[in-house]
Amino acid sequence: MPVNLQAPDPQSLFPVPGVTLGIAEAGVRKANRKDVVVVSLAEGSAVAGVFTKNRYCAAPVQVCREHLAGGAAVRAIVINTGNANAGTGADGLARARRTCTSLAGLLGVAPEQVLPFSTGVIMETLPVERIEAGLPAALADRQPAHWARAAEGIMTTDTLPKAASRQVQIGGVTVTVTGISKGAGMIRPNMATMLGFVATDAVLAPGLLQPLVTRAADASFNRITIDGDTSTNDSFVLIATRQAGHAEITSLDSAEGQALSAAVLAVSRELAQAIVRDGEGATKFITVQIDGGRTEDECKLAAYAIAHSPLVKTAFFASDPNLGRILAAVGYAGIDDLDQNLIEMHLDDVHVVTQGGRNPSYREEDGQRVMKQSEITVKVNLNRGAASVTVWTCDLSHDYVSINADYRS
Amino acid sequence: MPVNLQAPDPQSLFPVPGVTLGIAEAGVRKANRKDVVVVSLAEGSAVAGVFTKNRYCAAPVQVCREHLAGGAAVRAIVINTGNANAGTGADGLARARRTCTSLAGLLGVAPEQVLPFSTGVIMETLPVERIEAGLPAALADRQPAHWARAAEGIMTTDTLPKAASRQVQIGGVTVTVTGISKGAGMIRPNMATMLGFVATDAVLAPGLLQPLVTRAADASFNRITIDGDTSTNDSFVLIATRQAGHAEITSLDSAEGQALSAAVLAVSRELAQAIVRDGEGATKFITVQIDGGRTEDECKLAAYAIAHSPLVKTAFFASDPNLGRILAAVGYAGIDDLDQNLIEMHLDDVHVVTQGGRNPSYREEDGQRVMKQSEITVKVNLNRGAASVTVWTCDLSHDYVSINADYRS
Incomplete structure (x- = not known):
């Protein structure tokens, strides 16, 4: 039983202009499970992330790092549950790349503009053809209001979906920060991975996104532990669609930068703590x-x-x-x-x-x-x-x- | 249920000339428990030990370190179960010293010639007067053949006593190595501590005892883990009574030194592995x-x-x-x-x-x-x-x- 945690009320999750989310039942591991989530980002969005320090990191983590380092504008994120694509060697890497290529083809972008995430059992072959078959349904399902639905779509043995949302005033306009996460431990059926995705429409200078996600992770996702086992797939991603219409934030130490940082940290911390509250077997x-x-x-x-x-x-x-x-x-x-x-x-x-x-x-x-x-x-x-x-x-x-x-x- | 472990047959434990062991029921924590063990060492014995690296080390560990560093010839060891005398501050240190003083008085030696060991609940006051009251019975009980009995006397939530023994030929004479240990985790009723005591009658140059105990610990007690919790009281002590009558071993790398080292390591490893086999809840x-x-x-x-x-x-x-x-x-x-x-x-x-x-x-x-x-x-x-x-x-x-x-x- 989760400790003082409820499923999020979908009405409490503010959409983030520039972000749409859709899910599908692709049968990655079992039938009739929402197991593929696609997140589309409007042109002009910026993305930064922090990833597991596990040296045995999963294939999708390696691909994410590559694509982010390459500097291509990220336009979509694809997440599957049921299979972590970790401990799978060169074949696993090829399958993670193929997921990106397939989604990119459907969206008319380059493969480097897609970030892949996987969570689930380790050391088994990713059924990439099933994910591909599910992509059209996930794309058709995309809506700005589907945050709660996406939170459900990335669950493994989580007993509740996890989402959080804040709004702050920056330069006279309302800026939104909304995110989802999943935990917790490496679980029945032997799932691996903590995942966190937070998006904002704030207009942030692109160079500030990485320091902001690092700082937020260090005070949230990097401060929780269920059992001390660092997963092969842990990922936390921050998206800025830059659509809010206020003057660009050029320093995290400015009043506007601090307001945004506080909102991002609050959402990140709520998501991270939700993972602990829903930790395997947790009663306290x-x-x-x-x-x-x-x-x-x-x-x-x-x-x-x-x-x-x-x-x-x-x-x-x-x-x-x-x-x-x-x-x-x-x-x-x-x-x-x-x-x-x-x-x-x-x-x-x-x-x-x-x-x-x-x-x-x-x-x-x-x-x-x-x-x-x-x-x-x-x-x-x-x-x-x-x-x-x-x-x-x-x-x-x-x-x-x-x-x-x-x-x- | 312990994994492939039996209680030692007392007949299989060779006495070590120069060592006698006795036990008492002192009621340290509960009545009708064998909870105090005294080990007497003949004049001329040498003792070395390795102790917990926990910075929160127990009072008896601090006193042991002091007494060994002071260089006085150790003539007795006293061990109580039921109370670890850890997290007890200056008062705990005074109580550990008083145990030494009392036993020293009964034996006619100096307090610095006694080493104290405690295992049991943390952060509670050591009932030193009960231990003192039990010492005469423990002294009266001393016999060279009481190794199995002493192994029972240091048990806390161990389900079986742990002892091991070997004999080797050195310089044409039979040399004995016999030891006892206890585990395992920090246990119901919240006992702390791994303890190991190994004695030999080998004639070892006094300067070689510390390197030998360190080397043996590094390949035995320092290579086991039940739950990763390093106790406040962990101690492993090696005693050489030097009564075997062969020519003094002056190098651990000589044939004689290697034979002795191998026997000490074999006994230490068997004792250490016995702790794991009897680990809390262990099935494998x-x-x-x-x-x-x-x-x-x-x-x-x-x-x-x-x-x-x-x-x-x-x-x-x-x-x-x-x-x-x-x-x-x-x-x-x-x-x-x-x-x-x-x-x-x-x-x-x-x-x-x-x-x-x-x-x-x-x-x-x-x-x-x-x-x-x-x-x-x-x-x-x-x-x-x-x-x-x-x-x-x-x-x-x-x-x-x-x-x-x-x-x-």
């Missing part, structure tokens, strides 16, 4: 905040050590304030000269640890009260600097094991 | 072998990425040859310039992956056959160098979650 949404680090990097070490620890995660599942497990995770995080005697820890408002040991006034019933909540914040202060980092994660439940131990077929 | 024993790395460090990155991946571990639990998960783990292991197209993978004798993609002759039924076994070897060849590393781990089952999600009380 956990915020891990590390303060007082010397650098952000060491804060990240501590935050992910906590967020990845199976012992910490099972304690959250059990509502057991067995908080020594959190201290132990901080201790093995890899901060070589950490002084354990400086560490403070809070669970929400409860002061659990002071000077590295149990706070004399801490009462287990207070810890127990917080641990029973569906949303919990763990705050650890390293007291050795001014850096902070926040990551979001979920607990580790029986259902996580059930979901991932189910046989694929 | 997995050997992960990485070959063809440029360095041992990068082989370790890949090996632990596989061994720690919850997705890989649940696939083993399910006997599901979902082997793309293993490739994905290698990909995110952190080897920055890894070329995925060079990777080969075998599951036991089955050739699954060639040149980074699915081996055309691989049949899923062959993978399935191996995955159903209780012992499985995963071999990944990075094909970029000559380094190799092997680690041992277990699967991730429903019982792991149950054990760790049980409330402590």
